[in-house]
Amino acid sequence: MEFSEWYSEILEKAEIYDVRYPIKGCGVYLPYGFKIRRYAFEIIRKLLDETGHDETLFPMLIPEDLLAKEGEHIKGFEDEVYWVTHGGKTPLDVKLALRPTSETPIYHMMKLWVKVHTDLPIKLYQIVNTFRYETKHTRPLIRLREIMTFKEAHTAHATKEEAEEQVKEAIEVYKKFFDALGIPYLISKRPEWDKFPGAEYTMAFDTIFPDGRTMQIGTVHNLGQNFAKTFEIIFETPDGGKDYAYQTCYGISDRVIASIIAIHGDEKGLSLPPIVAPIQVVIVPLIFKGKEEIVMNKAKEIYNLLKDKFRVHLDDRDIRPGRKFNDWELKGVPLRIEIGPKDIENGKITLFRRDIEEKFQIGDNEELIDEMEKTLNTINENMKNRAWEKFDAFIKIVEFNESKIDEIKNILSEERGVILIPYVESIYNEELEDKVEASVLGITEYKGDKYIAIARTY
Numbered sequence: 001m002e003f004s005e006w007y008s009e010i011l012e013k014a015e016i017y018d019v020r021y022p023i024k025g026c027g028v029y030l031p032y033g034f035k036i037r038r039y040a041f042e043i044i045r046k047l048l049d050e051t052g053h054d055e056t057l058f059p060m061l062i063p064e065d066l067l068a069k070e071g072e073h074i075k076g077f078e079d080e081v082y083w084v085t086h087g088g089k090t091p092l093d094v095k096l097a098l099r100p101t102s103e104t105p106i107y108h109m110m111k112l113w114v115k116v117h118t119d120l121p122i123k124l125y126q127i128v129n130t131f132r133y134e135t136k137h138t139r140p141l142i143r144l145r146e147i148m149t150f151k152e153a154h155t156a157h158a159t160k161e162e163a164e165e166q167v168k169e170a171i172e173v174y175k176k177f178f179d180a181l182g183i184p185y186l187i188s189k190r191p192e193w194d195k196f197p198g199a200e201y202t203m204a205f206d207t208i209f210p211d212g213r214t215m216q217i218g219t220v221h222n223l224g225q226n227f228a229k230t231f232e233i234i235f236e237t238p239d240g241g242k243d244y245a246y247q248t249c250y251g252i253s254d255r256v257i258a259s260i261i262a263i264h265g266d267e268k269g270l271s272l273p274p275i276v277a278p279i280q281v282v283i284v285p286l287i288f289k290g291k292e293e294i295v296m297n298k299a300k301e302i303y304n305l306l307k308d309k310f311r312v313h314l315d316d317r318d319i320r321p322g323r324k325f326n327d328w329e330l331k332g333v334p335l336r337i338e339i340g341p342k343d344i345e346n347g348k349i350t351l352f353r354r355d356i357e358e359k360f361q362i363g364d365n366e367e368l369i370d371e372m373e374k375t376l377n378t379i380n381e382n383m384k385n386r387a388w389e390k391f392d393a394f395i396k397i398v399e400f401n402e403s404k405i406d407e408i409k410n411i412l413s414e415e416r417g418v419i420l421i422p423y424v425e426s427i428y429n430e431e432l433e434d435k436v437e438a439s440v441l442g443i444t445e446y447k448g449d450k451y452i453a454i455a456r457t458y
C-alpha cells in the first residue's frame, strides 16, 4: 500500500486521531493517540527541566503592533497569521493575531524582566497550540493549521558565546529526545534562504519517512541580538555598561507523533516503542473448554504482578484469541502475553514481540518483572536500530558535477531519500535547488565529512 494511504488509514483504525473536524488543517486527538502524545512529550519536558528550563504559559493572542515589530519575522509570517478582529459584535480597535509562534509576546515580557546581567540566562518553554494558515497541502499531525502540540523554548543570555552554547545544548536535548523515540535524524544548518525569519541561523533535524521524503521534525535557531534590539531587551553588563541580550529558540510539534507512527509502523499497523506505548503489555488468556477458571485466575495473577510496573491490559473480551492478536498488533502494543492451560502446567508463559513478530517462552515466576523490563528495553533499542538502518539506506553520497545532475534527479524522483554532495562553496546556492528539482536541506556532517544535503521534503 502507498505510504500516505497507509498513514491516513492507521490514524483512523488505530484510533489515534480524527481528521473529520470541520476546519481544514485541524483534527482531534482520540484518547489512544493522546496518550502517545502525553508519554512522548513527558520525555521532552524531563530533558528540558533537567537542563535548567522552566515551563511557562503565555497568552495566545498577540496585538498586531507587537507581532509586526521585528521586520524579518513578520515578513516571514504575514501570510500565515490568523487574525481576531471582533469581541462579540464590537470591532476591536487593535487586531489580535493567533500566535504562529511566540517570540514577540515572550520577548515583550523579557524586556520587563531583564535589567542586569544576573537576570540572565532566562530559559523558558511552553507546550501550546499555535496557528499557521498553511497554504501548502495540510496533513494530519504533519502540516496543521492549528499546531496542537507546539513545544517552543526561548532563551536569553548575557554573551554571544553563551547563546552558542545554548544552541549546542538544545541540539543535544533533541538528539536524546529523538533517540529515546527511536526516530533517526540528519542535523543540518539550513541555508541562508531557508532559515527562521529573524534568526542568524537555523539548525534543523530532518527524518526520512517511508516514502523517502524528508520531514523537518525540529529546529534550533540562533537569534543573535535581532529580537533583543527590536524589543529592547537591554541589560547592565558586569563592568557597568549596557548590552542587548543574545537569544535562541527551538521548537518541535505534532510531527514527532507523526514520525513515531510513520517510522515504526508496518503492514500490520502501529508498532510503538514501549517508552510511549499506552499499553506496553497486553495479556491474552487462551480459554479452553473446562479450563476457563484456571486460565483466568493465572491471567489475573500475572496482571496484578505487572500492573504497578508497566502499562498492562488484560483482554478478557469474549472473542477468539486471533481477533485479539490482530487488534493489539494493529494498535502497536509492543509485548503480548499468552496464557494457556498447557503453559500453566509447565509454569511458563508465552510472549510475543510485536517488533520482530516472534514468540518465546519464559517462566511465570518472580523473575517475570525483570524479564519484562529487559525485554521492553531490548524492544526500544531494536526499534531504534532498525529505524536507523532504514534511514541510512535512504542516504546516498554523490560526487557533484553537471553530468551527475540527471543521476541525482532520478534518484530523488525514484527512491527519493537524501543525496549528500561533498561540500563545495561554489555550488552552494539557491540555483542548486532548481538544478536538482529538490530542496537543499543545508550543510551537514555525515560520518565525519561535510556535505550539502538535498532531498524531496514534506
Ligand SMILES: Nc1ncnc2c1ncn2[C@@H]1O[C@H](COS(=O)(=O)NC(=O)[C@@H](N)CS)[C@@H](O)[C@H]1O
Residues within 6 Å of the ligand: 100, 101, 102, 103, 132, 134, 141, 142, 143, 144, 145, 147, 151, 152, 153, 196, 216, 217, 218, 219, 221, 249, 250, 251, 252, 253, 254, 255
Ligand atoms: N504547520 C505545521 N504543522 C506541524 N508542525 C509544524 C508546522 N510548521 C512547523 N512545524 C514544526 O514546528 C517546528 C518549529 O517551527 S519553526 O517555525 O521551525 N520554529 C519556530 O517557530 C521557532 N519559534 C522555534 S520554537 C518545525 O521544526 C516543524 O517541525
